[in-house]
Amino acid sequence: METKHGIKYRQLHIEDYLREIPAEQGRVTGVYAHEWMTGDNGTNTDFWADNLLDTILRADNLNTAYKKVKANKGSGGIDGMQVDELLPYLKEHQTELVEQIRSGKYKPNPVRRVEIPKEEKGKFRKLGVPTVVDRVIQQAIAQELTPIFEEQFSENSFGFRPGKGAHDALKKCREYADEGYVYVVSMDLQSYFDTVSHSKLIEVMSRTIKDGRVISLIHKYLRAGVMEDGAFQPTEEGVPQGGPLSPLCGNIMLNELDKELERRRHKFVRYADDCMIMCKSRKSAERTLENIVPFITGKLFLKVNLQKTTVSHISKVKYLGYGFYRHKGKCRMRVHPKSEKKMKNRLRELTVRGNRWSNPEREKKLNDYVRGWIDYYKYADMKSLIERMDEWLRRRIRAVYWKQWKRVRTRYKMLRALRLPEWKVQEMANCRKGTWRAAGMLNSVLTKTIIVDRLGYPSMSAHYLRVRVNY
Numbered sequence: 001m002e003t004k005h006g007i008k009y010r011q012l013h014i015e016d017y018l019r020e021i022p023a024e025q026g027r028v029t030g031v032y033a034h035e036w037m038t039g040d041n042g043t044n045t046d047f048w049a050d051n052l053l054d055t056i057l058r059a060d061n062l063n064t065a066y067k068k069v070k071a072n073k074g075s076g077g078i079d080g081m082q083v084d085e086l087l088p089y090l091k092e093h094q095t096e097l098v099e100q101i102r103s104g105k106y107k108p109n110p111v112r113r114v115e116i117p118k119e120e121k122g123k124f125r126k127l128g129v130p131t132v133v134d135r136v137i138q139q140a141i142a143q144e145l146t147p148i149f150e151e152q153f154s155e156n157s158f159g160f161r162p163g164k165g166a167h168d169a170l171k172k173c174r175e176y177a178d179e180g181y182v183y184v185v186s187m188d189l190q191s192y193f194d195t196v197s198h199s200k201l202i203e204v205m206s207r208t209i210k211d212g213r214v215i216s217l218i219h220k221y222l223r224a225g226v227m228e229d230g231a232f233q234p235t236e237e238g239v240p241q242g243g244p245l246s247p248l249c250g251n252i253m254l255n256e257l258d259k260e261l262e263r264r265r266h267k268f269v270r271y272a273d274d275c276m277i278m279c280k281s282r283k284s285a286e287r288t289l290e291n292i293v294p295f296i297t298g299k300l301f302l303k304v305n306l307q308k309t310t311v312s313h314i315s316k317v318k319y320l321g322y323g324f325y326r327h328k329g330k331c332r333m334r335v336h337p338k339s340e341k342k343m344k345n346r347l348r349e350l351t352v353r354g355n356r357w358s359n360p361e362r363e364k365k366l367n368d369y370v371r372g373w374i375d376y377y378k379y380a381d382m383k384s385l386i387e388r389m390d391e392w393l394r395r396r397i398r399a400v401y402w403k404q405w406k407r408v409r410t411r412y413k414m415l416r417a418l419r420l421p422e423w424k425v426q427e428m429a430n431c432r433k434g435t436w437r438a439a440g441m442l443n444s445v446l447t448k449t450i451i452v453d454r455l456g457y458p459s460m461s462a463h464y465l466r467v468r469v470n471y
Contacts, residue, residue: 054102057101078112081133104216106217128242152208154258173324173331181278183312184313186309186317187296198223247272256300276319323336343373366393374460398442402435
């Protein structure tokens with residue numbers, strides 16, 4: 001189908017603020033960024049002042065972007081095009097696409113709304129899935145902008161940054177706690193990504209990006225809109241989570257907070273919008289909270305959820321799934337009880353006896369989840385927890401097998417295959433106890449060795465001992 005821009009495509013992609021600012025909103029509504037980039041905000045008003053867009057549109061940069069989008073896979077956007085269909089489309093239309101972007105005529109497609117449940121019951125995280133073509137363009141932009149803004153970002157910012165991650169943020173928390181900063185302001189920015197002020201973000205970006213064409217293109221992506229239940233919804237604010245540009249935009253905005261905290265000489269750790277400001281006393285932490293909220297709301301136009309923003313001792317804090325405690329004068333890390341509960345619930349889902357998975361399929365899902373979970377929590381002291389969960393998980397697995405052996409003759413067959421004495425086979429095959437109690441009896445039959453070594457199910461303890469980090 002031929003679009004008004006002359007590009008053929010099917011008509012009308014994905015890891016926790018509603019703030020109406022009339023002057024700001026009115027300033028940007030229906031106006032491209034370069035048309036209002038004036039005043040004393042340090043921006044360059046020459047729309048063609050730089051050749052950054054040409055750098056973004058280099059063939060090698062676009063090819064790298066395509067490879068990353070393909071490697072990340074993911075579902076398609078509103079046009080239905082999937083990642084596997086992307087290469088033939090780009091081969092045919094790349095020249096036209098690049099020319100449309102270069103001339104400023106390219107119009108991004110709205111994102112497809114997807115909701116995923118949060119930990120809190122009844123609440124959902126809203127994601128926006130761009131079309132695969134828009135994902136490539138966003139990725140190409142992000143690849144060139146990331147090294148530019150990386151030079152400006154704080155050393156205390158760890159989310160969605162090259163060479164940094166959640167474990168680095170946690171180590172920094174532990175480091176500050178060992179220095180005596182044990183009272184924490186846990187900031188909760190309400191629906192951060194959904195309520196970022198477009199005009200403020202564009203203003204901040206324009207201090208660094210001098211090519212107005214790039215600013216205009218980013219602005220178009222911010223205002224592309226959302227398709228939800230077949231209806232178009234405009235986006236007057238917010239950065240849709242799900243596109244390659246979103247994490248970078250989020251960091252660019254919150255870097256303003258980082259710079260303010262550094263100016264005030266605060267100790268802090270930020271991972272995306274999860275920020276902890278660390279102080280040496282409760283009084284100091286309360287004073288810090290009182291003073292920083294006006295900056296966040298008045299300068300960044302973000303909303304602080306004061307009900308969830310707390311001042312507490314580090315031992316009461318949950319950060320990135322971890323909890324903290326003191327041992328021999330040092331800060332140590334553990335699995336937070338909420339994270340433990342979430343893990344147990346997931347293991348329960350993977351060992352539900354009625355989900356109709358084959359045993360090899362169940363074994364693979366369990367191995368993938370257990371190894372991933374332990375790899376993330378390898379800094380936590382959790383030997384006793386892991387041993388307890390191991391025993392519980394093996395009993396769940398035995399219950400699955402007992403349920404599968406529901407006929408007496410099947411039980412005879414399987415128990416004899418385990419080379420049990422005949423009297424034991426007779427006793428267990430004719431057992432009339434419930435599934436969970438029977439699974440307890442199978443402990444001496446389906447042993448740990450059989451479950452782990454022969455059947456291939458994970459040993460949480462063994463993997464934890466292999467990867468744990470001692471500090």
